Amino acid sequence: MHHGPAAPPWVMLAYLVAGVCFILALRGLSSPESSRRGNRFGMAGMAIAVLTTLLVVSYPSRGILEAAGVEQCSVSLYFESCLREGLTNLAWIGGAIAIGAVIGLVTARRIAMTAMPQLVAAFHSLVGLAAVLVAAAAYLNPEAFGIAEGGLIYPVSRVEMGLGAAIGAITFSGSVIAFLKLNGNMSGKPILLPLRHVINLGTLAAILGLIAWFTQDQDPWVFWTLTGLAFLIGFLLIIPIGGADMPVVVSMLNSYSGWAAAAMGFTLQNSAMIITGALVGSSGAILSYIMCRAMNRSFISVIAGGFGGDAVAGAGGGATDRPWKRGSAEDAAFLMKQAEQVIIVPGYGMAVAQAQHALREMGDLLKKEGVGVKYAIHPVAGRMPGHMNVLLAEANVPYDEVFELEDINSEFARTDVAFVIGANDVTNPAAKTDKTSPIYGMPVLDVEKAKTVLFIKRSMGGVGYAGVDNELFYRDNTMMLLADAKKMVEEIVKSLG
C-alpha cells in the first residue's frame, strides 16, 4: 500500500524476537519466582532491538557495496565503511546512550522505595518526550525514515506521526504534573478551572481536527500546533485529579506511553515497537480498570477529576464528639501477644511514615510469641498499584504472608486483632452500609469483624481522602492509637521485647 524499501528479513526477524522477549518479560511477572527471569528477557529484547537498529543504520550504503564490487557486505568492509562514511554519529549516539545509562542507573540505585510512584511518573514523562522528539525528527527528515516521496510524507504516516506526537506530548505533560503531585512539589488537592470540561473537550477536538488537516497539508504550523495543544491538554487533564486518585492516573499515563510507542511503531513499520506498544498500552489500561473497580468509580469520573485532595479538612467537628476508645502502645502489645492471629492492614500512611521496617520487626516479635501474622492489601492502598507490596518486600516481609483483599477478607471474622496502619477509607464499613456515603459500594477490608481493631492515626481530627468520617473509629471493638505510625510501632516493639 505504501512506504519505502522493506527492511531485510533478518532485521524484521530480529525485531520480532525482541517483541517476543517483551511478552515473556511480562509473562514472568505472574509469580515472583519467574519474575527475575522475565526481567532478563526484557533486557535481552531491548538489547536485540537496539543492536539490530544500530547495525541497520550503520550498514554500508549501496554505493559503497557497488564500488567494492560485492553483493554482500563483509565484516571488514562494514567497519571500513563505518569509518569512510564518517559515521561520527555513532560516537554521538554512544555518548547519548552513556549519559542516559549513567543517569538511569544512578537514579535506580538511589531511589527510596517509598518514592517509587514519583519515579515511575518521571520515567513515563521521559518516554512521552522521547516519542514527541522522534515524531518531530521523522517530520523534519522523513526520507531518513523512508516515509516520504519527493518531500511529501505519505498521508498514513502523517496520521501515525501526528498521533505519536500528540499522545507523547500528553504523556509528557500529564506525567510531569503527576510527578509534581506525588513528589509533594504541588498540592495533591484538585485544581478546578471553571469550564474545564468545555476547555478540555474543545482542545481534544482541536487536536483531532488538526491531525485530520495534517493529512491534507503537511505545513509546519499544523504539526507544531497540534503538538503544542497536546502538551497543554496533558497538563489540563491531570491538574483537577486529586492525590488519592493518582493510582489511576499513573496507570493511565503508563497506558498512554505504550500507545505513543505503538503509533511510532506504525510509522517505522517496526514490529518490536508495535508489540511493545500494544503490551504496555493494554497493561496500563487493565491496571486503571482494576484501580477504578477497587474504588467502585467509573474511569470517566476519575478522569473528570475533582475527587479527594490530600488535605481535606476535618468535615464538621460534630462527628468527633462521638465516644471512642484510646489505647497505648502497651495495650496494643498486650492485646496482640494474647492473640492467635493478627492481620496487619497497611495504607499510604505507612509509606509516608516509612514504618514498614518497624512493622516487620513487630511482626517478627509476634511470630516468636507464636502469634500468626498476615498482611492484607487493598488494591488502591498507596499511590500506585502494588505500592504496599513493594514496601513490605523491601522490609523483608515474605510475600507469602501478604494477601490480596479477596483472598483474606473472610479471615477477619476468625482473627483476634486487625492492625490498621495508615489506611482509612479502605477499611470504612460505611462503604457497605451507608448508601449516602461517597464511598458506598467500594469493596473494603472487613476489619471490623475482627475481635479487636487497633487503628493507628495521627489525630482524631482528619478524615480520609474521600473526605468521609470512618465509622470504624467509634465501634466498641476499636482502639485508637493516636501517634505517628512509625513511632507507635516502635513503641509497640519496645513493649513486646
Place this chain on the structure above:
Amino acid sequence: MDFITILSIFVLACFVGYYVVWSVTPALHTPLMAVTNAISSVIVVGALIAAAAASESLGGSTSTWLGLAAVALASVNIFGGFAVTARMLAMYRKKERR
C-alpha cells in the same frame, strides 16, 4: 509491510497483552509498571534512526539532534527502568523454611 499486516500485528499483540497482564499477580503490579515503562523505551529504535541519519539539510540536522536527545532520554528509561525493576524483584522473598 503493508498497513494491514502492521495492523494485524498490533491487534493480535493487544490481545496477547490483555491475557498476559491479567495473569500478573497483584503483588507485582509496581514492578509491572516499572518494566512496562522500560520496554516502552523501545521507542529508542526511532530515535536511533533519526540520530544516525545523514544530515544535509537544515531540517535533517535538527532531526539528528532531536534524535540524539531522544536516544539519551530513552536510555535513562531503559537502564533506569530495568535496574529499578531488578532491584524491586530481588526483594520479593518467600518465607524461610525451617
